[in-house]
Amino acid sequence: MEIFKTKSALKAFLNPLKASGKKIALVPTMGALHNGHISLIDLAKESADIIICSIFVNPTQFTDPKDLEKYPRPIEHDLAMLNQAGCHGVFMPTVEEMYPQGADENWHIDLGNAEFLLEGAFRKGHYQGVTQIVKKLFDAVEPDVAMFGQKDFQQVLMIKNMVAYFNLPIILITCPIIREEDGLAMSSRNIHLTAIDRENSLVLSKSLQFVINNFEKLPLTELENRAKLFYQNLSGIDLDYFTIANGNTLEPAKSKNELNIIALVAAKVGSTRLIDNMIIR
Known part of the structure; x- marks a missing residue:
């Protein structure tokens, strides 16, 4: 399993694979992985030849700085899980890599009225931050398919709207919620x-x-x-x-x-x- 810290290194790895006809799947995560994430990788194998998982705690989608600060980052644990799951590559960029100094990071797109309902009502601007980083990850990987968990149902809907907004040639696959034995959704x-x-x-x-x-x-x-x-x-x-x-x-x-x-x-x-x-x- 390869680990990439920069977009250029990731593209250097992926470009020959794409040229040879390999299909690429992206599994975007913020780390702190559990079996729900691994289920996305397992399902990705049914749709693609090469599985890339990203681990990036995206600052623009946190409306509460304390929430960002306390977000768990057990990186060694995560890498071990991904390696065992058969992931081919992990993209682990820094904040500076994804949001370069001096770059125009002004982002606001029309995600429809659903952006402001439910989670959107409690976390103002959250889905603009989510779609901004997912678009950046899509640009870095240029996957054929991308896997998202059903637990974040509204998030998946917003990403679908973003893909339609930019007319991206990416198939989004929504994967079922994985639960503990007593019914609690894994998170x-x-x-x-x-x-x-x-x-x-x-x-x-x-x-x-x-x-x-x-x-x-x-x-x-x-x-x-x-x-x-x-x-x-x-x-x-x-x-x-x-x-x-x-x-x-x-x-x-x-x-x-x-x-x-x-x-x-x-x-x-x-x-x-x-x-x-x-x-x-």
């Missing part, structure tokens, strides 16, 4: 959960599963209201939102007949903010 943030937080965190998947189990039995409004009741008597949990939404717009679903419906939730569990979702149809 790099889970290491911050105390034992009590860890127990309380199960309410996210339980409330989503309630919607899945009762979708055909209850009206949409009642489903949503009853799912929110799961959070009422739990101390140490603050619910940011629970919504049953149209998966294309993230606006509240108006009818069960809509083709793409998803339940999404975000809550602060102790001092850690978690998100989760389940696709209904």
Whole structure:
């Protein structure tokens, strides 16, 4: 497994492979890897010959500097996982490599109204930062396919909109959420959960599963209201939102007949903010 710190070194490695007809997959990450990330690499092998994983903690997508500061960076652990998973190359640029001094980093594109809903309402400007760095990674790797996890459903939607905005010839593949045995969605943030937080965190998947189990039995409004009741008597949990939404717009679903419906939730569990979702149809 090769490690690259610069775009020029990465391109020198990839260009001959592309010239020989090899398909390239990119798995963008911010490190602190877990089995959810490895599942993206496993799925990438089905669509490409060469797998490149990027590890870069992107400063422009953090609205809280403290969140950026405390983001975990267990690099030796991450590299060992990627090597064992059969990753061919790891792109680990510095902030200066991705945001060179003196470069015009003015970035704002139209991502649609969904940018301002749900996570966008709580983290102003977050998705402009996400799409900015993903475009930079796409320019560095020029992949045929790129893998993203369903857990960040809104993020994937924003990246799809960015790809359409620039008309990029990249296929985006959304990979299913990987869960712990008790249902908690795997996340790099889970290491911050105390034992009590860890127990309380199960309410996210339980409330989503309630919607899945009762979708055909209850009206949409009642489903949503009853799912929110799961959070009422739990101390140490603050619910940011629970919504049953149209998966294309993230606006509240108006009818069960809509083709793409998803339940999404975000809550602060102790001092850690978690998100989760389940696709209904």
